Structures are given as structure tokens and as C-alpha cells.
């Protein structure tokens with residue numbers, strides 16, 4: 005087999021090797037069934053056990069209260085940008101959005117198709133390099149939406165934003181879900197495309213309070229109503245069975261790592277190694293403000309586009325892949341999600357030190 009490189013991709017992203025090895029076995033036969041995971045009916049006993057275990061592990065890891073549904077949907081996080089206002093925002097109503105990056109802006113664009121949008125805070129004035137400390141909410145927003153981690157800009161909310169009591173708080177947690185413990189009861193809904201911290205693309209995890217499901221519009225196409233998926237345990241139509249299997253295995257891996265508190269400690273240690281070096285470097289500097297830095301996506305530049313390009317050329321040749329930053333930030337981005345190995349971060353920092361010494 006070709007040896008694996010350090011893959012710093014922002015998503016789809018590195019998966020735990022143990023999960024990939026187990027999946028390889030289960031492609032040919034899921035357990036003793038003689039039928040591969042891709043070939044099982046989504047209504048059969050074997051797959052139902054896989055689905056139920058995935059949900060149970062998600063509930064256990066995040067201590068999800070019973071009054072929340074766990075849904076496995078399709079259409080990526082991007083479909084949620086539209087489904088949320090479609091279900092919960094009607095003409096004449098206002099939804100509040102905290103705008104901290106390109107993904108929040110896309111969510112705003114979709115919401116405007118269905119009702120009014122109030123931008124309660126934004127960090128666009130400094131190209132989204134920080135998380136605003138304050139927000140001005142409208143009087144009775146239908147809901148408040150924020151993006152917990154900004155994949156492109158390398159910023160992350162250190163904790164949930166302060167919102168008025170009884171607000172319906174909705175979070176796009178696509179790029180930091182389960183990177184640390186989460187108090188689900190603070191949210192009405194959390195959603196995440198799976199392809200960074202949970203598994204493969206093509207599956208969106210939605211954790212949603214049951215009363216919100218009930219409150220959703222009833223005049224939408226069935227696939228676009230949360231109640232359809234809640235009432236049918238995400239089996240209204242053929243679900244992304246392989247994705248559900250993989251999310252379950254990733255959650256089993258997370259549990260074996262010691263759960264979310266343990267993975268947070270590992271994530272802090274990994275990100276700490278990189279930020280400590282960046283803070284001491286005279287060549288590289290992080291692009292995000294100190295108090296807004298992401299544990300998942302570390303963005304940095306040299307300040308000279310040619311030197312960035314030279315660094316990227318050399319680092320890629322040395323086996324560190326997908327470090328190029330998004331074009332709207334430039335420079336470099338190291339995505340170091342839960343499954344990214346600590347040795348890979350150490351090796352990158354060693355490479356950067358050498359590069360700096362030779363510069």
C-alpha cells in the first residue's frame with residue numbers, strides 16, 4: 005500500500021486509521037453477515053443495528069437530552085442554510101445572524117429568500133480575523149444563527165455567544181463538532197457536515213430539539229421538513245448508509261479516546277504546539293486574533309506571497325499536503341481535526357523551523 009502522508013485538508017479530511025481499517029473489512033462483510041456494509045438494505049436488521057448504535061454513541065458522547073432528535077440528513081451543511089429559514093422563518097419575521105465568515109454569509113443569503121435577516125454582529129471589517137465580543141439582537145428574532153468555527157478564516161467561538169434567555173440558538177458546527185464537550189441544552193439545533201470531524205461527505209448530522217421540529221413549516225416538500233426525518237428515524241428515503249456507518253465508527257473511536265473532554269485536551273495540545281511556534285517565529289505569523297484562534301484550522305502567513313508560495317512548494321514536496329490557505333486569506337492553513345495525529349503537527353513545526361532557519 006502507498007504510505008499515508010500528513011493530510012492537512014480542510015475537508016473532506018483525515019479519518020482515524022483504525023476506522024478506515026475496520027471499514028475495509030466491513031466492505032466485504034459487515035460482521036458475520038456475508039454482505040458488505042454498502043450492500044445491506046437500509047431497512048434490514050443489520051443496518052438498523054448500525055444506525056441505532058451510531059445514534060446511541062452520538063447521544064452518549066455529547067450527553068444529548070431526550071427532548072432532542074438526532075437526524076442523519078443529506079445535502080451537506082449547505083442544504084441546512086436553506087432548510088432552517090424554510091422551516092422556521094416566515095415572511096415578515098426576522099432571524100438574527102452572527103456573521104464570522106464566508107459560510108455564515110452563505111447562510112444569510114439563503115435566509116433572505118424566506119424572511120428578514122438582521123446581522124447581529126460581523127467581523128467582516130477585518131476580513132473575519134476575529135470573533136466579535138458583542139452582538140445587537142433584534143427584538144423577537146425567529147432564531148439566532150452562528151458558525152462556531154470558521155474553517156476558512158481560522159477563528160472559533162471560545163464558548164457559545166451570549167444570547168437573550170429563551171432564544172432559539174442554531175449553530176453550524178461543521179468544522180468543530182465534537183472537538184470539545186458541548187452543552188447541547190444551550191442550543192435549539194446544531195448541525196454539521198460530517199466531512200471534517202465525523203466521517204465522510206454526503207451526510208449531515210442534525211441535533212434538534214423536538215419542539216423546534218414540531219414548529220417547522222408543514223407546507224414544504226416532505227424531504228425539506230425536519231419532522232419527516234424525525235418521524236422516520238432518518239429512514240424516510242434511502243439514507244447515506246455508509247456515511248452513517250462511518251460516523252458511528254468515528255464516534256466509537258472518539259469514545260475509545262476518552263470522549264470529548266479527552267479529545268479537547270489532545271486538540272489543545274496539538275494546536276498549542278503550532279501556535280506556540282507561530283508566536284515565537286520571526287517568519288510566520290497567525291492570521292487570527294489571539295483570543296479568536298481555532299483549535300481546528302490554524303491559518304498563518306509569512307506576509308510575503310512569494311515566500312508563502314516557496315514554503316508551500318517545499319512543504320508539499322516533503323510530504324505535508326493540502327496546506328494552502330483559502331484564496332480569501334492566502335498563505336497557509338493547517339486543518340488539524342480530531343483525527344489528525346499529534347506527530348504530524350510536531351513534524352510540521354520541525355519543518356517550519358528548518359525553513360525559517362534557512363530563510
Ligand SMILES: Cc1ncc(COP(=O)(O)O)c(C=O)c1O
Nearest residue numbers: 080081082107155176178179197
Ligand atoms: C463551517 C462550514 N459550514 C458549512 C460548510 C458547507 O458544508 P457542505 O459542503 O457540507 O455543504 C462548510 C464546508 O467546508 C463549513 O466549513
